[in-house]
Every structure is written in C-alpha cells, then in structure tokens.
Amino acid sequence: MGLFDRLRRRGSAGGGGRAGGDRRGTLDRGSQRADLAHLEQFVASRRGVEGYVEPRTSVTETTIVLVAADGEWTRRRIDGPEVARKLSRDLTIPVYDAQVTGYPQRMRDWSARQKEE
Numbered sequence: 001m002g003l004f005d006r007l008r009r010r011g012s013a014g015g016g017g018r019a020g021g022d023r024r025g026t027l028d029r030g031s032q033r034a035d036l037a038h039l040e041q042f043v044a045s046r047r048g049v050e051g052y053v054e055p056r057t058s059v060t061e062t063t064i065v066l067v068a069a070d071g072e073w074t075r076r077r078i079d080g081p082e083v084a085r086k087l088s089r090d091l092t093i094p095v096y097d098a099q100v101t102g103y104p105q106r107m108r109d110w111s112a113r114q115k116e117e
Helices: 003-015 033-045 081-090 105-116
Strands: 050-054 063-067 073-077 095-097
Touching: 033 063, 033 073, 050 081, 063 081, 063 105, 073 105, 081 095
Parallel strands: 050 095
Antiparallel strands: 050 063, 063 073
C-alpha cells in the first residue's frame, strides 16, 4: 500500500474526514492526489524541509506550507491537521503549527528575492 492510499483511506474512514467532499463551512475544494504528489516531490527534491500546518478557515481547507532550507516554499491543501502530521512522519520532516510558531524568516527572505527578480 502506497503513501497516497494510506492517507486517502485515513481521510475517508468513519465518515469524519473531508476526503469524501465534506467541506462544511468552506468555499474551498478538498485536497486531491495531485496535492499530495506535489508535497512528496517537493520534499524529495529539496533539503531541510519543514512543514507548517495552517488551520481550516471559512474560506480555505486546512493547508500545509513546506519550507526548504533555502526558504523556497509551497502550500497545498491537506485533509486536516492529523493527515498533515502523518504525512510529515511518513516523509520524515518536522511539522509545526503555523499559528503557534509563525513562519521562518528564510521563507520571507526567499519571497522577497523572488519579487526582485
């Protein structure tokens, strides 16, 4: 069983997950296989990646921001904080609650450099 199968099964088990399309109170779509594939590829192709879980809001589903050692980052939807933590364990990267820790300075520095170019 692959990583995506485990995450998909966990998200839809017991009817409590949003994998089946239950997005009560948000205007956003749920995470898709392509989102997970992108996150996995980002971790595999960069060094020093950390995850920052962003909470679900009335507009967006739960998201995870991955930040590499050089500050490059990406954000994708994920089916809840539990799935984000499981994904980070499976990919062996640290994960933090963005509301508690905030984002690393290197992420802001990288974004500023991209705007200059």
